[in-house]
Amino acid sequence: MSTETAHTPNYDDAVTKKFLIASVTWGAVGMLVGVICALQLAWWPANLNVPWLTFGRLRPLHTNAVIFAFTGNFIFAAMYYSMQRLLKTRMFNDVLSQVHFWGWQSIIVAAAITLPAGLSQSKEYAELIWPIDIAIAVIWVVMAVNFFGTIAIRKVKHLYVAIWFYMSMVITIAVLHIVNSLVLPASATVSYPVFSGITDALVQWWYGHNAVGFLLTTPILGLMYYFVPKTAGRPVYSYRLSILHFWGLVFLYIWAGPHHILYSSLPDWAQTTGVVFSVMLLAPSWGGMLNGLLTLRGAWDKLRTDPLLKFWVVAITFYGMSTFEGPMMSIRAVNALSHFTDWTIGHVHSGALGWVGMAAFATFYYMVPKLWNNQLYSVKAATLHFWLATIGIVLYVMAMWTAGITQGLMWRELDADGQLQYPNFMDTVLQLIPLYWIRLVGGTMYLVGLLVMAWNLVKTASGVAPKDGPEQVTAAPESLPTPAK
Ligand code: HEM
Numbered sequence: 446m447s448t449e450t451a452h453t454p455n456y457d458d459a460v461t462k463k464f465l466i467a468s469v470t471w472g473a474v475g476m477l478v479g480v481i482c483a484l485q486l487a488w489w490p491a492n493l494n495v496p497w498l499t500f501g502r503l504r505p506l507h508t509n510a511v512i513f514a515f516t517g518n519f520i521f522a523a524m525y526y527s528m529q530r531l532l533k534t535r536m537f538n539d540v541l542s543q544v545h546f547w548g549w550q551s552i553i554v555a556a557a558i559t560l561p562a563g564l565s566q567s568k569e570y571a572e573l574i575w576p577i578d579i580a581i582a583v584i585w586v587v588m589a590v591n592f593f594g595t596i597a598i599r600k601v602k603h604l605y606v607a608i609w610f611y612m613s614m615v616i617t618i619a620v621l622h623i624v625n626s627l628v629l630p631a632s633a634t635v636s637y638p639v640f641s642g643i644t645d646a647l648v649q650w651w652y653g654h655n656a657v658g659f660l661l662t663t664p665i666l667g668l669m670y671y672f673v674p675k676t677a678g679r680p681v682y683s684y685r686l687s688i689l690h691f692w693g694l695v696f697l698y699i700w701a702g703p704h705h706i707l708y709s710s711l712p713d714w715a716q717t718t719g720v721v722f723s724v725m726l727l728a729p730s731w732g733g734m735l736n737g738l739l740t741l742r743g744a745w746d747k748l749r750t751d752p753l754l755k756f757w758v759v760a761i762t763f764y765g766m767s768t769f770e771g772p773m774m775s776i777r778a779v780n781a782l783s784h785f786t787d788w789t790i791g792h793v794h795s796g797a798l799g800w801v802g803m804a805a806f807a808t809f810y811y812m813v814p815k816l817w818n819n820q821l822y823s824v825k826a827a828t829l830h831f832w833l834a835t836i837g838i839v840l841y842v843m844a845m846w847t848a849g850i851t852q853g854l855m856w857r858e859l860d861a862d863g864q865l866q867y868p869n870f871m872d873t874v875l876q877l878i879p880l881y882w883i884r885l886v887g888g889t890m891y892l893v894g895l896l897v898m899a900w901n902l903v904k905t906a907s908g909v910a911p912k913d914g915p916e917q918v919t920a921a922p923e924s925l926p927t928p929a930k
Pocket residue numbers: 476477479480482483484486504507508511512516789790793794797798801802888889891892
C-alpha cells in the first residue's frame with residue numbers, strides 16, 4: 446500500500462485522477478488523428494473526400510489535441526499531485542479545481558467540434574476562434590488563483606524548484622495567450638488580429654515558440670525535478686544547478702521566437718537576436734538534462750528492471766537531443782536548409798514523442814499505483830510499451846530527418862546551366878512517400894504502446910492482482926530525498 450496516501454489523506458487526489466484519465470483518453474484520440482494525418486501524407490485518398498476529414502482540418506485538430514488536451518491534462522495532473530505534496534497542503538479551493546477541470550475539458554470539446562468544421566483563426570497553435578480564446582483566458586485565471594492560493598496557504602516555507610517551473614508556466618502562458626489573441630471580432634466565429642503584417646507574425650511566433658517553451662518544456666522539467674528523484678530514490682544531483690537551470694531557461698526562452706521567421710521582412714537585428722538567444726539556450730537546457738541524468742547516478746542498476754526509469758532516461762536523452770538540434774536549426778545557414786521541410790517535423794516529434802510523451806508515461810506509471818493504492822498490474826506490459834514507444838520514435842524521427850534533408854537538398858540543387866534541377870514540386874514529394882510510410886509505422890507503434898499502457902493502468906486502478914510479482918514495482922521513498930548542494 447502506498448505510504449504517501451496513507452499518511453496524507455487530506456490531499457485532493459480526485460482532481461488529479463480526473464486530469465490523468467483525461468490526458469490518457471485525449472492522448473489516444475490526438476495520436477490517432479496524428480496517425481490518420483500520417484496516412485494521408487503517404488496515401489492522400491485516405492481523406493475519403495470528406496471535407497472534415499481533410500488534412501488541413503485534421504492537422505490542427507491533432508496539434509491542439511496533443512498539446513492542450515494530452516500534454517495540458519498531463520501537466521495539470523502532475524502539478525496537482527506534486528504541489529500538494531511539496532507544499533504539504535490541500536489545494537486552496539476544491540471548487541476552483543473542479544471549475545478548472547471541467548472548463549478545460551469543455552474547451553477541448555469545443556476545439557474538437559470547431560476545427561473539423563473548418564472554423565479557425567489560421568495561426569498555428571492558436572487556431573481556436575475568439576469565443577474559445579476568451580474561455581481559455583478565464584479558465585487559466587481560475588487555475589492561477591487556485592495555484593497562488595495554494596502557495597499562500599502552504600505549510601512549508603521553502604518553494605522547491607518544481608514549483609518555480611510551474612509558476613513560470615502559469616504566468617507566461619497567460620501573457621502569451623492574451624496578447625496573441627487580441628482580435629477585433631466581426632461575427633461569432635470570425636475575427637481580425639489587431640496586429641498586421643510582420644508585427645502579427647512576430648507576435649504569433651513569440652507566442653508559438655514560448656508555447657513550446659512554457660508548456661512542452663518548463664512545467665515538464667519542473668515535474669522531472671519531483672518525479673525523477675522520487676522514482677530513483679535519489680536526491681536531485683545538484684539543487685544549485687536546478688536553480689541556475691530555471692533562471693537561465695526562463696530568461697533566454699522568451700527572446701528566441703524570431704528563429705521561426707528567419708529570412709523574412711523582420712528587421713535583421715531582430716532575427717539575429719532570436720538566433721543568439723536560441724544558441725545560448727543550449728547551455729541551461731543541457732545543464733538541466735545533465736542534472737536529470739546525474740540524479741540517476743547510483744541507480745543505473747535499477748534500469749534493467751524498472752520500466753519507469755527506462756522511460757525517464759529516454760525522455761531526458763531526447764530533451765538533450767532536441768535542445769541541441771533546435772539551437773543548430775536556428776543558425777541561418779542551417780535554417781535555410783531545414784525550414785519548410787520535414788526536418789522541422791522530425792525535430793518537433795523528437796521533442797514531443799521523445800521528451801513530452803515519455804515523461805508523461807513515466808509519470809502516469811508512477812502516479813496510478815499511488816493514487817489508486819494498488820500495485821502496477823503488469824511490469825512486462827509496461828516494458829513492452831517502452832520498446833514500442835522507443836522504436837516508434839526512432840522510426841518516426843529518422844524518417845523525417847532523411848525526408849527533410851532530401852527535400853532541402855533537392856530544392857536547392859542546380860544543373861550545369863545554373864537552373865533548378867528539380868523544378869517540379871512533385872519531384873521531391875515522390876522521393877518522400879516511402880519515408881512517410883515508415884513514419885506511419887513508427888507513429889502507429891507509438892499509439893499501440895499508449896493503448897497497452899491505458900489497458901495496464903485500467904487493470905491497476907481496478908485492483909486486479911499484479912501479474913508479474915509485487916517486488917517489481919518501484920519503491921518510492923516517502924518524502925522527496927534531501928537535495929545535494
Ligand atoms: C502517434 C503519434 C503521432 C503521430 C503519428 C503524429 C503525426 C503527425 C503528423 C503527420 C503531423 C503533420 C506533419 C506535416 O504537416 O507534415 C504532425 C504535426 C505535429 N505534431 Fe504530431 N504526431 C504524433 C504525436 C504527437 C505528439 C504526442 C505531439 C505533442 C506532444 C505532437 C505534436 C505535433 C506538432 C506540434 C505538429 C506540428 C509541427 C509543425 O508544424 O512543425 N505530435 N504530427
